[in-house]
Amino acid sequence: MVGFLLRAAISALGLWVASLLLSGIRFESTAKLAIAAVLLGVINAVVRPIAFILTLPLTLVTLGLFLFVLNAAMVGLVARLVPGFTISGFWTAMGAAVIVWLVSWLGSSLIGSKGRLERIGRR
Secondary structure: OHHHHHHHHHHHHHHHHHHHHOOOEEEOOHHHHHHHHHHHHHHHHHHHHHHHHHOHHHHHHOOOOHHHHHHHHHHHHHHHHOOOEEEOOHHHHHHHHHHHHHHHHHHHHHEOOOOOEOOOOOO
16 A cells, blocks of 8 residues: 555656646646546556557557557546646647656656665665
C-alpha cells in the first residue's frame, strides 16, 4: 500500500509539472490533482493492459510509437472522469503523458521494487 501511495505521489508530481509546462492543463485544486494521480494509477493498472492487448497489432506496426497515443488516451480518460481537471486537446494530453512518464521514470529509479526509497552507493 505504501508503494502505491508513493507512486501516486510521483504521478501527482508529474501531473503538476505538466500543468506548469503546458498551458492546456488545469486543476481546480490540489485535491483534484491528488484524485487524478490516484485514478491515473488505477487506470494504468486496470485499463491500460487491456487497451495494450487490444491495440498490440497497431503497436507492432508502428514499432511501439502507438504507446504514446495509448498513454495520452489514459491521461485523457482521467481528465474526463475527474471534474476540475481539464486538458485542452490531444497534443496537450500527449505532452502531459510524456512529462508524467519522464517524472515517473525518474521517481521510480529512486524507489525499489518493494516501494521504498533505496540508497545507491558503493561498498
